[in-house]
Amino acid sequence: MxxxxxxxxxxxxxxxxxxxxxxxxxxxxxxxxxxxxxxxxxxxxxxxxxxxxxxxxxxxxxxxxxxxxxxxxxxxxxxxxxxxxxxxxxxPVIGELELAWRFCRAPVVAITGTNGKTTTTALVGEVFRHAGKNTLVAGNIGVPFISGVERYGPGDVVVLEVSSFQLETAPTFRPRVAAILNITPDHIDRHRSLEAYIEAKAAIFKNQTPDDYTVLNYDDPITAALASRCSGQVIFFSRRHRLEQGIYLQEGQIMTAGSRGSYRICPAGSLRIPGGHNLENALAAAAAAWVMGVRPDVIGEALTGFRGVPHRLEEVGMVNGVRYINDSKGTNPDAAIKALEAFREPIVLIAGGRNKGNSFQEFAARFPGRVRALVVLGESAEDIAQAAREQGLERILRAADLKDAVRLSRDNAEPGDVVLLSPACASWDMFKSYEERGDLFREIVKRMAAEG
Structure with a gap:
């Protein structure tokens, strides 16, 4: 170009x-x-x-x-x-992803999905680095693809987190491996319908050929149904089913099966990132690395050494026997549900922000038996509070800002509880980004811990 x-x-x-x-x-x-x-x-x-x-x-x-x-x-x-x-x-109208792609000489592993993109992208990058590959991790994860694209060649690897927004303006983008982790309603305010959102996600594999690979979630009906539309070789991952070809669980072990035989990667219990959704992320990462020729033992070592990413179930402090968890990247209800399900302890939940066109009913339906108290803030505070009241939750508190939300959470938590910031909303009503929101949460908690 x-x-x-x-x-x-x-x-x-x-x-x-x-x-x-x-x-x-x-x-x-x-x-x-x-x-x-x-x-x-x-x-x-x-x-x-x-x-x-x-x-x-x-x-x-x-x-x-x-x-x-x-x-x-x-x-x-x-x-x-x-x-x-x-x-x-x-x-001609193109996006930064497309511009960078036209100058890219390295094979690309691209990851999209409603939830889990950042963790999976970081994890795939860690696997390739562990395998000795010169690896660029970029895209929607916070590093523009264009900023480093020319430093990587055919013997290297580029791992990209790709959003539906980026795919809208990437007409020739063709990753060697395209992974779709899951699809649930999100960004309906921009895409206008779930069907349009699905089409935006499916664009990640539209230019692939039979020499390429498409990694799909076998357990997610919408994602699995896309297999019939893929031109590349489909590799499924599943935590619920044993697969003849793909990445799956068997008796607590992460396994791979295919034309090269079946191999053990690592015990699922050895992963350091909590929650069933993170197990799925690890399976997807293993699939992407496996089809690119990384050995199972190398994949396993990288998976078990990975500690997670900032703002995604990040433990930021322990104050008076209460754990404080930063899940600011939980910007939609489905992501926040996964965060709730990652803990067995009683939860004091901080939620709210700008809604992206989602309903909070299913989110609130997970509160009984899990959420001790709910602290709401931002534009969607009353919508989330109303959904919680319909589920019988009585302890609902309204915060003026994030600092007030942490104070209210502290006052309503008991030793052994988890205070969880998982907003189920975008941050744009009060912050520039979810990172800014999470950074402030971390800072408030650390200051509170220092004060005793």
Missing amino acids: DLAGLNVLVVGAGKSGRAASRFLVSKGARVTLTDAKGADAFAGIQEEAPGVELVLGAYPQVEPGRWDLVVVSPGVPVTVEPVTAARAAGI
Whole structure:
């Protein structure tokens, strides 16, 4: 892809947009970076993107002849004016994922799904590193793919966390291994229907050939049903069924079976990341590494040594006999349900934020017998509280902010309990990101522990 001399409009001035802009400038393109947010939201941006023209606070007009290419960031809906106008004018529109893909020389393992993407991506990266591979772990996990793509060649591996937003603007993306962990309703506010959301996820394998692999969750009906649409070789993983080919559990052991025979990888009980959902993540990671030729014993060593990722069931402190768990990445009800199910202790739950078009009824249905008290905050506080009241939960407290939520949780927890931040919502009503929310939670807990 020759970018020299092209006029490129990058829409979205977040981390991905800035990285794409720097890359485009390095290739000789004339770049304009735009965002609907004003300059006050992007302190120091000019220093981060030297040589880039900035248009902040409003989008520039898009008309035929002005731009040769539009690159849209994943956080920007494809319905915004610059994107729709570009498509109407016949100007190519791609995302940062697609831009990086066109310069990628290394085989790619791409992971998507409603929940578990970050943990599984980090885990797959750990397996390949343990196998001695020079490995880039990037994508929706927080490192833009474009920022490191040219440093990796055919003998290396790129492991990507890929979101439905990124797949919307990646028309030629073709990973060597594509994994879909699960699909449950999420981002309906953007995709408008579950069916459209499923199609966005399925785009991860649309360009694959019979030489590629598609890893699917055998236990998830929506995901398993996609097998008939795959052009690549389908590899299932399951924690409930013994498979003739794939990764599965047998008498407490993670096993692999296929044309090369059946092999033990490691005991499921030796995993350090809690919860049945994390067992599924480990099975998926094993499948992705197995089809790329990593030995079972190497996979097992990496799985059992992995301690998890920040903001996903991360233990941040013990105060007066109460464990505090940061699951800020639980940004939808299904993810928060998995967090609840990971603990046997009574839970004081902190939940709330911006709803992404989901119902909280099934989430609240898991409260009886698990949740001692519920602390709600943010835009969805009353919706979650009402769903909890319908399940008979009486101890429901409203917090003004996260600091207040931690204080209320402390006051309502007993020794042996778990205080769990698993919001079931996005963070955007009160924070810039789930990371910022989780970092503040961690800081509040550590300060509280220091004070005694």
